[in-house]
Amino acid sequence: MIDGWTQTMGALPLLGIAAAAIALILVLVIVFKLHAFLTLILVSLVTAFATGIPAAEIVPTLTSSFGGTLGSVALLVGLGAMLGKLVEHSGGAQALADRLIALFGESRAPLALGVASLLMGFPMFFDAGLVVMLPVIFAVAARLGGPVLRYAIPSAVAFSVMHVFVPPHPGPVTATELYGANLGLVLALGLVVAIPTWYVSGYLWGKVCARQFPFTDADGLFGSIDDDDVKNPPKVSTVLLVLLLPMLLIFMNTGLDFLRAAGKVSKDATWFHVARALGSSPVALLISVLVALAALGFARGEKGTALEKIVDSSLGPICSVVLITGAGGMFGGVLRTSGIGQALSDSMEDIGLPVIVAAWLIAVVLRLAQGSATVALVTAAGLMAPAVAAGSFSSGQVVAITLATAAGSVFGSHVNDSGFWLVGRLLGMDVSTTLRTWTVQQTIESVMGFLASVALFALL
Structure with a gap:
């Protein structure tokens, strides 16, 4: 929020503005084919004016939201792309793909990728996990010649369910502390929820997506590698x-x-901060x-100049991904600053639903309104x-x-979620396809x- 400024609009007009902004993004991108980066900047600016954000604060709000998203995404995607390019160029991705197929068989390759991603997640x-796994996903898809989404969706969803439900990821850890829940129990039951949820919304939904969108371009961010050109893999x-x-x-x-959340480690210790x-x-x-x-360059006889060119070549293809993701974070930041999510959540507190239903529904509304799953979870x-603390709930019920x-915090990822643009662009999908695959998956x-x-x- 902006110091000294209070949103005076009610929830209904704010919701109307948010719905109109989202519709405008979809029309500009899908119908008029305006580039997503330009579209998100334009609609963010229009939305900021429409919601009454002070004129002097509009540009700082746009740039801070854009920069805040890039601060986390650009480093992860950039370094992840470098790592992926080295794995791909060395022939390592193909070698690992061949081993996975040999061990699990062609029919179970998507399952193997998903299980590996659950462990890494x-x-x-x-x-970070998705970018690191992409070269292996693309190599398996190229090796078997099947639809990319058959292999990519189970892996991407594995990282999603682990990030949302299972400590020690920041969202569930913070929610655990706010609710006063038992962290070990959240971890155990989080896995009980995450694994079957992944199987249905990741593995089985991946099959559906592959039938509906059977594109097989598996080059992705890393380009195509001729196996005959790889020496000493x-x-x-x-x-x-x-x-x-x-x-x-x-x-x-x-x-x-x-360990810190469990009270086993002091956060003031110097070694703690160095290790973190x-x-x-x-x-x-x-x-x-x-x-x-x-290990994948010098040890195989590659020279420094050649490696520098290989690493540099990984950055060009991800520029669009990073910028569009940052612009998606900009749009979500404008929605948060305008108070849309807060107004909606405040209006829902007095509905009188059961606590567990209200908690899910408020998180859903916050997610749809401002995009960030972590913000939605922590805010909800x-x-x-207070309602949970006042209720007579067992530790398991908490x-x-x-x-x-x-x-609730993961419901319906769409155009105000930077992750929506990240997944869509990394997997080579347009907005319409991303909505029909990833948005539906997040809802399931x-x-x-x-x-x-x-x-x-x-x-x-």
Whole structure:
């Protein structure tokens, strides 16, 4: 929010402005084919004026929201693309894809990719994990010649469910603290909710998406590699170590957060902050890129100049992804600053629904209004925490409410969510296709997670 300024519009006109802005984005991008980057900047500007944000604060709001999104996304996607390019160029992605197919068979390759992503998604954030896995996904798709979405959706959804439901990711950890839930129980039951939710909304939905959109262009961000040009490809074990390194470093970081939330580690200790810095996603990926340069480059006889060109070539294709994702964050930032999400959540508090339903529904409204799943989860948990504290709920029921709130926060990813643009552009989908695949998937994931949470609430 802006200091000294209070939104005077009611929830209804604000909701109308938000709906009109979203419709305008879809019309400009789908009908008039205006570039998404230009569209998001234009509509963000118009929305800022329409919602009454002070004129002197409009440009700072746009740039701060854009920069805030880029601060997290650009480093992760840039470093992840470098790592992916090194894995792809060395022949490592193809070697790993061949090994996966040999072990699990062609028919179970999507399942294998999804399970691998679930394991990697335990410590890794959604966007970082997806970018790191992309070269393997594309290599498997190219090797088998099937629809890209058959392999990409199960993997992407695996990272999503782990990020939303399972500590030590920041959203569920913060919600756990706000609700006063037991962190270990949230972790255990979060997995109970996440795994079947992934199977239905990721693995099975991936089959549906592959039938509806059977495009097979698997070059993606990394270009096509002729296997005959790859000399001295790395061992599969080397590729696995390179890909697991960022996961292990990030696991150290998120594991420390888990211990801090459980009261086992003092956050004032110097070693704690040093370890967290080394295990932060950008630093972990930086270390992994440096290791990949040595293990997948110098160790195979590549020279420094050649490696520099290989790494540099990975940045060009992701520029559009990064800029559009930042512009999506700009639009979401304008909606947050305007008070649309807050006005809607305030108007819903007095409806009188059961606490677990109200928590999910408020998170859904916040998610649809401003885009960020983490913001929706944390804000909804903050709003519902007094009601949960005042209720006579068992520890298991409090955990179920926490997971229901998390489920609501992922509902219906669309044009105000930077993740919507990230997934769509990384997988080579246009806006219409992304809406019919990823938006629907996120809705299924949310509803399934909510129903599972309600079932746990009734049992515990």
